[in-house]
Amino acid sequence: MEIGIVGKPNVGKSTFFKALTLADAEIANFPFTTIKANIGVGYVRKECACRSLSLECNPKNSVCKEKNRFIPVRVIDVAGLVPGAHEGKGLGNRFLDDLRQADALIHIIDISGRTNERGEVTRGYEPEKDIKFLEEEIDLWFYGILRKNWGRIYNKAKHSHKDLIIELAEQLSGLGINEKQVGEAVKMSGLTESTEWSDSQIKEFATRLRNISKPILIAANKIDLDPGNFETLRERYDMIPVSAEAELALRQAEKSGIISYLPGDKEFKILRDVDERQRRALEFIQNNVLNKYNSTGIQNCINTAVFGLLKQIVVYPVENESKFTDNRGNVLPDAYILPEGSTALDLAYRVHTDIGNKFIGAIDCRTRMKVGKEHRLSDGDIIKVLTGR
């Protein structure tokens, strides 16, 4: 799974990315700083199963801090987008290339209105424009690809609607889109019976498909500068208030042992003497970000993208169903992110193809009940897969 960080230049994408991954994305106050896509690892946060079981865990594929499990997901800092990108303007094509594999997008906007459409410093810019333009750009990009290939798609599929969906999915597979998503979008646009689509129907379909295959979460960044726009826009848009800069400062302070802080928390503890400047910066973050919005918003964004937009759950596979360990005695070693509705068999295949092939059943370790391959998993399940020869 991959989450794309998108938005026009200078809204704080690299700061957001760096805070999320603590990698060294270049951060600077001029357009097009990020000319190469940065790929890194961020973490979603969930209460760890070790908490309800009162166990100490030994995580392997993830991290447990104060009984919170942090599970890795791939994050990509996409090159800055400007209007007209779908026609190749700005870093347009590169932007779109980077987008292909993203399963969901976090759209960073400068909610303080201090960045204009080209990414230059200004005052009073309306961030709502950015929300609209980004969706439009991506919709147009989808539409462009469909338009370009429509003749071929139509010729191959004109006799059967089923073929149309298969053909569409094939033409769009480069965008990380599958048949199920295409089928859903066809249905939502009310085009289930026809293969003869008008231009406006193709457009409508492109928009639906974009919504399904690249859902967008809006991160209202730079909330520390001016929350005015946030208060007016929040009624019309689902937005998460964010201060990427505050999160980056907190994570860096945590890394150097100045504070104790867990991403997503609403407070931190100062651990040692700090100078006056640091103390004031930390106080500012506590008073103007954490106290007002309950967190810096970064953790909330990645969690909402993965568990909200993408509807994923977390499951712990184990080998010993009473000790919750792997065969080396590690307690709750792995936490897997799976789509809601996944079955015990899906989990087996995720662990290893071999395990999937040899699946004969599974044990729900919390209830000690044996379950079959069709058994739908729930968030937080601990599962032992049983294999035959």
Ligand SMILES: Nc1nc2c(ncn2[C@@H]2O[C@H](COP(=O)(O)OP(=O)(O)O)[C@@H](O)[C@H]2O)c(=O)[nH]1
């Ligand atoms: N006040 C404030 N400034 C921020 C925040 N996030 C980023 N910035 C600043 O905005 C400028 C652009 O940030 P950058 O991450 O390079 O933007 P990008 O071009 O979208 O990658 C830099 O000067 C950052 O320090 C924030 O949450 N609050």
Ligand SMILES: [Mg+2]
């Ligand atoms: Mg950047």
